[in-house]
Amino acid sequence: MENSTSITSEIITNDLLPQKFGKLGMIWTGVLIAFCLVGAFAYYLQLKNCLSVTAMRDYVSWGIYISNFVFFVAISLVGSLITAVFRLANVKWSTPLTRIAEIIAVSAILFASLIIIVDMGRPERLFNLFLYGRLKSPIMWDVIVIGTYLFLSLLLLYFPLLPDLKILMGSRKGSTKKYNKLYHFLGSFWKGGRLQNMLNKRAVNVLCVTIIPVAFCIHTVTSWLFATTYRPGWDSTNFGAYFISGAFLVGAGGVLIAMYIFRKAYNLEKYITEKHFDKMGRIVVLLALLYLYFNVNEYLVPAFKMKKSEDAHLTQLFAGDYAPIFWFAILAGMIIPILILIFKKGRKPLPALIAGILVVVGAWFKRYLIVTPTLLHPFLPMTDVPENYKHYFPSWQEWAIAMGSLAGALLIITFFARVFPIIPIQETINEQHETTAK
Amino acid sequence: MKQLQNKLRIVISTIILITGIKAISFAQDSIVAPVLLDIKYFVSDRQAPYLIVKTKIKKERKFLPVKDITVVVFLNEKSNTSTLGKIITNEKGEGKIIIPVSFKSTWDSSSEFTFKATSEPVGKTEALTAEVVIKKAKLVLDTLNEDGVRSIRITSLEKNGSEWKPVKGVEVKIMVKRLLGDLPIGDEESYTTDSSGQIIAQFKRDSLPGDINGNLVLLAKTEDNDLYGNLLIEKNCKWGKPLQDNNDAFNSRTLWGAHFKTPFWLLGIAYSIIIGVWGIIIFLVVQIFKIKKLGA
Numbered sequence: 001m002e003n004s005t006s007i008t009s010e011i012i013t014n015d016l017l018p019q020k021f022g023k024l025g026m027i028w029t030g031v032l033i034a035f036c037l038v039g040a041f042a043y044y045l046q047l048k049n050c051l052s053v054t055a056m057r058d059y060v061s062w063g064i065y066i067s068n069f070v071f072f073v074a075i076s077l078v079g080s081l082i083t084a085v086f087r088l089a090n091v092k093w094s095t096p097l098t099r100i101a102e103i104i105a106v107s108a109i110l111f112a113s114l115i116i117i118v119d120m121g122r123p124e125r126l127f128n129l130f131l132y133g134r135l136k137s138p139i140m141w142d143v144i145v146i147g148t149y150l151f152l153s154l155l156l157l158y159f160p161l162l163p164d165l166k167i168l169m170g171s172r173k174g175s176t177k178k179y180n181k182l183y184h185f186l187g188s189f190w191k192g193g194r195l196q197n198m199l200n201k202r203a204v205n206v207l208c209v210t211i212i213p214v215a216f217c218i219h220t221v222t223s224w225l226f227a228t229t230y231r232p233g234w235d236s237t238n239f240g241a242y243f244i245s246g247a248f249l250v251g252a253g254g255v256l257i258a259m260y261i262f263r264k265a266y267n268l269e270k271y272i273t274e275k276h277f278d279k280m281g282r283i284v285v286l287l288a289l290l291y292l293y294f295n296v297n298e299y300l301v302p303a304f305k306m307k308k309s310e311d312a313h314l315t316q317l318f319a320g321d322y323a324p325i326f327w328f329a330i331l332a333g334m335i336i337p338i339l340i341l342i343f344k345k346g347r348k349p350l351p352a353l354i355a356g357i358l359v360v361v362g363a364w365f366k367r368y369l370i371v372t373p374t375l376l377h378p379f380l381p382m383t384d385v386p387e388n389y390k391h392y393f394p395s396w397q398e399w400a401i402a403m404g405s406l407a408g409a410l411l412i413i414t415f416f417a418r419v420f421p422i423i424p425i426q427e428t429i430n431e432q433h434e435t436t437a438k
Numbered sequence: 439m440k441q442l443q444n445k446l447r448i449v450i451s452t453i454i455l456i457t458g459i460k461a462i463s464f465a466q467d468s469i470v471a472p473v474l475l476d477i478k479y480f481v482s483d484r485q486a487p488y489l490i491v492k493t494k495i496k497k498e499r500k501f502l503p504v505k506d507i508t509v510v511v512f513l514n515e516k517s518n519t520s521t522l523g524k525i526i527t528n529e530k531g532e533g534k535i536i537i538p539v540s541f542k543s544t545w546d547s548s549s550e551f552t553f554k555a556t557s558e559p560v561g562k563t564e565a566l567t568a569e570v571v572i573k574k575a576k577l578v579l580d581t582l583n584e585d586g587v588r589s590i591r592i593t594s595l596e597k598n599g600s601e602w603k604p605v606k607g608v609e610v611k612i613m614v615k616r617l618l619g620d621l622p623i624g625d626e627e628s629y630t631t632d633s634s635g636q637i638i639a640q641f642k643r644d645s646l647p648g649d650i651n652g653n654l655v656l657l658a659k660t661e662d663n664d665l666y667g668n669l670l671i672e673k674n675c676k677w678g679k680p681l682q683d684n685n686d687a688f689n690s691r692t693l694w695g696a697h698f699k700t701p702f703w704l705l706g707i708a709y710s711i712i713i714g715v716w717g718i719i720i721f722l723v724v725q726i727f728k729i730k731k732l733g734a
Contacts, residue, residue, distance in 0.1 A: 132697055134700070135700045135704060135705065136695070136700050141708070155722050155723075158726075189729065189730040189732075189734060190733055191732070191733045193732060196729050196733060199728055203725040203726075206722060210715065217711075
């Protein structure tokens with residue numbers, strides 16, 4: 001028995017150790033780097049010529065940078081859902097997904113912080129926020145809560161990684177050898193003793209309990225950036241819950257995509273099984289239904305009253321210039337994924353991947369719709385302003401920076417998967433032991 | 439039967455008439471209307487006289503601005519020495535030319551001017567010309583307060599040789615400047631000067647808020663007057679209700695208060711959360727060191 005267990009452990013370790021990039025991996029990384037470089041060049045132009053290179057003007061002062069920010073914050077919530085909520089609920093099947101969720105959370109929240117700086121016309125004045133920050137402003141709350149969440153997410157990524165670092169250091173596989181210094185720096189002290197394990201377990205439990213309210217705070221506060229500003233479309237008491245439900249949905253959609261890609265790229269079919277797609281699919285259906293419910297509340301109630309100030313905004317969304325994006329976001333982001341994933345066959349890996357992509361793309365456009373059309377419909381009419389103040393379509397620099405930031409987040413996930421095991425090795429071995437013991 | 443025929447005739451005639459009218463109106467719309475050039479003269483007591491040049495086109499029974507038309511404006515005659523300026527019309531189809539200081543001697547020596555605007559043909563737009571003849575004039579605004587009744591006296595004066603002479607029959611609007619537009623001082627939309635070139639209008643906006651000292655900006659203006667163009671005069675007077683100094687609101691601990699004036703309850707909640715969560719983070723970092731110590 002012991003012999004068979006040790007063989008199993010060896011196979012698991014071999015299967016889950018980081019692998020070198022193949023041809024596709026190299027192309028993928030190259031494309032991401034290219035996007036990042038174009039984004040960096042566009043940002044250089046923005047620094048040189050200020051925000052005038054963007055299409056943002058007096059009315060639309062929050063464009064796709066802020067849409068991207070909200071999107072990043074939203075997707076980052078998945079870390080707390082998959083890792084913290086499932087861990088506390090003792091959901092065992094989610095173990096192979098925890099690290100995927102956590103690295104998505106860390107990269108997303110990191111780029112959420114960066115994109116906010118990009119949105120600033122004078123980034124060198126960032127320190128003023130800390131010198132003269134006003135605790136009364138939701139923007140200040142957001143800065144505090146994002147910093148806190150980033151730190152907690154890093155810790156939640158780090159603690160469960162400690163046992164795996166020992167395995168990585170002991171590995172003689174060529175693909176991990178060159179990172180030995182890094183592994184040593186991060187976890188040379190991990191011996192896997194009883195006390196160390198106990199402290200680690202306790203720390204992870206404390207983190208799981210702490211990160212859930214902080215995760216709720218981060219997206220609630222982000223929603224309050226809008227809801228505390230008196231504008232058509234944002235004047236809602238429902239925004240916190242609406243944003244959080246949407247965030248869990250896009251995060252779960254993101255995990256579906258990542259599951260499929262890592263499974264294919266690293267041949268992880270034994271670990272990320274069809275059962276995982278089935279269960280994640282069910283979760284996405286539940287979250288999509290919940291988010292759809294909040295959307296009905298957000299749009300139907302104001303549309304029923306059709307107050308003068310809301311009229312132009314809602315008409316633009318339902319039947320005006322923004323109608324194609326609006327209906328795409330509703331259909332692709334919620335209804336079609338529900339229709340795919342509600343059936344057992346739809347929860348197979350490929351359809352689940354398609355549903356995940358629809359959820360994530362729909363969610364990005366949904367954030368754009370939350371931010372921009374509202375700004376184009378202020379309560380006071382726009383008078384005596386240049387024509388280009390009345391419309392907004394992002395400039396190529398904005399697109400390049402936004403796409404560069406998305407590529408940057410994906411690049412972090414890609415490099416992480418190259419250096420560290422994307423599925424927790426020690427936890428998988430432990431679970432295997434438990435199953436075998438039963 | 440005859441009645442039916444008559445009814446049929448009426449219906450057919452109506453249809454033909456409507457179709458005809460529509461066809462004519464469509465025909466009118468389908469003809470490419472020429473671009474129109476217009477020039478207006480403005481003078482106020484607070485800035486140098488200037489001209490606004492406007493280019494527009496009639497489309498679907500509406501005037502739409504035409505941008506990017508280069509217009510040159512001359513004083514009295516078309517020559518290099520009398521060129522007042524050159525502009526390119528903006529998105530509103532407008533361009534502004536302030537009469538240059540170099541024309542001061544010409545300006546002071548005469549009381550009647552002709553402004554000529556021309557543009558070269560560009561693409562489908564043909565060469566355009568416009569002209570406006572202006573007599574030099576001004577408005578004088580005085581405030582009167584007799585037996586508690588506040589009035590405004592406007593005198594319109596026209597320059598005749600070296601003298602300013604009052605003129606009658608000039609239509610003047612008398613207003614108070616507000617943030618989003620001008621407010622008439624009384625019930626009348628506009629007033630006309632009498633034989634002595636004067637208007638006396640009662641000020642009926644007693645409770646109007648002014649600035650912190652109660653100052654209001656009164657103004658009188660003519661709009662597109664055939665002889666004098668657009669004249670404007672402004673004057674400050676303390677007829678408004680002084681604005682209450684609301685600095686107290688910013689100096690007290692409110693959500694809208696100044697820096698370091700955060701309400702105590704918010705400080706308490708925010709710092710409790712920050713200290714609580716960061717306390718846990720510090721605890722977790724300590725755990726890392728403990729684990730490290732155990733492995734050393």
